[in-house]
Amino acid sequence: MIVPPDGLVLGGIAPALTLLVAAATALILGTVRADARQGGAVALLGLAAAAVFAVRNLVDPGAHGATFGVQWVVDGASAGLAVAILVGTFLAVLLSWDAPVARVGDRPEFHPLLLLAATGGIAMVHAGDFVVLLLGLEILSLSVYALSAWRTGVREGEEAGMKYFLLGAFASAILIYGVALTYGATGAFDFASIGAALAAGAPGPLALLGGAFVLVGLGFKVSFAPFHQWAPDVYTGAPTPVTAFMSVVVKVAAFGALLRVASEAWPATVPSLDLMLAILVALTLVVGNLGALLQSGAKRMLGYSAVAHAGYLGLAVLAAGQGLASPTTVVWYLLAYTFMNLGAFAVTHLVMHDDPQGDRIEAWQGLGARKPGLAIAMTLFLFSLAGFPPLAGFFGKALAVRAAFDAGWSSLAVLALLAAVVAVVYYTRFVFAMWFARAPRAIEVAPSDAARWAVGLAAAGTVAMGLFPDVWYALVEGAGAALALVP
């Protein structure tokens, strides 16, 4: 048994605890007075406070131990990803400020669930062993299952919730099976010991099967092909603010976990696990980009685009996992992705009014003439997702591809860039519709100043990260030097 320090050392765990307190507060207050603004305000305050702790972890990572005897890693990657999760949740709360989902009078659980999901995500990215990882994953997943089914009485909404829950539970089970097999092969739950045990000798079939199952389980969460089928359906069926939230926060958390597992639990001496990951990445790049080409609605297109971006992120994880590229690449990309993808969903939310049948490209025609501000923001987000410089997405893609070249996966890198050509076509279809087509009707956007703030902040983030990429990179890279397991 780990002998715990006598007393409480909150340190690195503080961001998660702060969110937990905020979630509890919002939950109890919500039973006293059902008011969405109150829940939202508590959530924003809690997120801001948690961000303070997360940034402190980032600036000064070594100094903060953890408590409760858990394997809680505080380094550049985990603290940076925690910041990305907090930013994503903050913007999602702003986006849902006036949205009907948050206003359903009898259900004050919306904001507490968002906060709990973020808590789970933060636990996942800080996890130093499979136990914390699984706990975080379940906290995150159960909250998001409930959120994705938030639109009751709408067929698409119920389909989304059911699909996500069943497939997600199945994936969790496979992940747990993989963890059990890995434990059977190595006798350890924490990544460092597993890595040492696997590196010690040629790993047997048990360890490889365990690794493969872990990869499948996490691959579902990050929507690697062929485990991506749920993503477009769930993204379409869930209320748009929830889609915006889950498309970034779930992705950040799951990629954080995958990065940690790939770099610490799978030593470079076991090439078969990297090969499996490489095959998944190649499939994801092709399937995601080609799938997005066939979509006519913004939400479905962004759903497949999320799959495609999982491919680029997977490329960076693959290189970083082999120790041949910096994990900062993954962290940088994920914050950039948080800004641009959440921004794109935010504009979609304002344009579509959460109308389940409104997800068509026609809804975007003439937006440039009618609402130039929103159209410029959406153009920025889509161009950034497509990888046009000098926006955040360009450096994201460039860093990922550069990492692949660094690690010697040249053919994957070239495939990634060729797939990006396809991506340009499907993103610009929407840009063309906004600017080069006449509006068939007057465009009414949802009246919400808070959501406009979310769009504006996301746009500012997308542009600033593209113009000044080194600010975030240096911060994360500087903290990464102190990478250490804290018992």
Add this chain to the structure above:
Amino acid sequence: MTLWMLVLPLLGAAAAAFAPGRLAVVGAVASAVATFATSAFLAGSGALSVAWLPALGIDVTLDPFGVRSVLVTTAALTMVPVVLTAARRPVDERRRYLTALLLMHTTLNGVFLATDLVLMYVFWEATLLPSLFLLGTFGGRGRRGAVTKYLVYAITGSFLMLASILAIVPLSGAASYAFADLLPAARALDPVVQTWLFAGFAAAFAVKLPLFPLHAWLIDFHRENPASGVADVAGTLYKVGGFGFFAWAIPLLPDGAAAFQPILLPLAAATALWGGLAATRQEDLKSMLAYMSLSHMGVVALGVFSLTPLGGSGAMFLLAAQMLSTGALFLIAGMLHERTGGFDFARYGGLAKGAPALAAVTLFALFAAIGVPGLSNFPGEFLALAGGFAASPWLGGVAALGSVVAAGVYGVNTYQRLYQGPPGERRADLRASEVLVVAPLIAGILWLGLAPAPQLERIDASAQIATTAAVDPTAVPPHAADAAEGPERSPASTALAAKGGER
């Protein structure tokens, strides 16, 4: 001084986008003029270097050395009449036009000045967006198709180039993406690796040159662009593929360039010939100009791929010169469209009687474009062809057929069909505002045509770096800035002086 080349047009774009009323136009025009005025002092000014993403060796480095300053100055001169023409658009279009143009100018200057490979790529891609916007917003009926075609061609090329750019540092072990760091490291690469990397660069540069058979986007681009010719000139300025080969791909990867020369040189000759022949058969002015421009690009490519200092210098000079001559012709085409409402030659004929000044200006620009000695295109075209002859007499001959013989045919034909023959409806002559538009271009054409030597000397400094390695891979070139002042006359200008005497 160097940074101002980006700041001034950017300020102009901001003014055009946000300043109220007429102030927007004044700001835009003032920034275009100021950019040109500043660019005149660019040649001697220093380099600029700021860290951007130092962890990966990506910096903001700008250096107006050699050919870079020549191209920036000429492009800035061409932008003045373009902005003036755009300022005459209706009020509701003017703002968007001017903003897009000046943004394009900013990024174009970036392409020319950047000496960091990744920064060059950033500007390269960013330049695409304003010209797409102009075509998509103000273009003709087939604009959606033209935009998509343009985009797919350009993006496929540039993403392949991005692959080469990102790979070149890990493969060569260079310290950073700066040209000075890359040069020794990349040249030491294995020839096979160099060939692969060169293929990536060639994909982007050949599309933007454009090189036959990748030129399909160019014709649609010009056909669908708005009638005023403004966007066409912007597109002409953006045909920087030859510059990319000359300033980046060939010096960094000489073995790759040598491996590709047997493919690229015939394609260049084919481009020159095909463009020239097709230009003689066109039934409307704008298509004729598009093919003429394609033919010029074939000659540029021929000079660049000859891998000789002579051909390279000539090609870059022609690239600068055709900005002025082709630019002038596209703007004149816009003026003619204003008078007759169409581009097909059938509408025209006998205009010289009513509009003698317009006819004279057109003839002057056409003469410049077909390479009449004493005007801007001649020195470049001559040297590029000379380089081509040196590399392969046969292909040089083919290209000359397209660019000199066919040029005579389409040049004279065009003038005849526009201005001579039975006088038709009487059209207005050159207006005062239009004189203001064509005057800078005519001055520029004369300037480059009558005194090419100073520009050629600056270009030669770059050409030496571009081609020494192709001849002798062990020769490490002198630092760029040191080579700027050469005491003796450069080989290109000497050769030109000799040839000029013969004529």
Add this chain to the structure above:
Amino acid sequence: MYTALFMLFLAAGFIGVAALAITFVTGPKKTPQTATLEAYEAGIPAAGDARERFPIHFYLVAMLFIIFDLETAFFYPLAIRFQEAPQYLFWNALVFVAILGVGYVYVLRRGVLDWR
């Protein structure tokens, strides 16, 4: 190490098979009466199918029971090792109870336990 376990399985299997076999051999053989086939030979006859919809309240209450049951299960080992790190374990337990308490208050206020 696993021999004892194996023996246990063997013994269990033997007893099961033996009990059935002995009754089969020695027991009287006659046609069973209808009452013998009922689920409960003595008592109220079963009516209807057990597979029907139950009020969701049953499940909620059952889940709440499990949660508080686990709380007790968690506190026993804590009590045994309490002296090893008294302060740490005290705060640990307090936080755990506080989290459960929040859930309990929430459940109460949302009316889960109001039997309507």
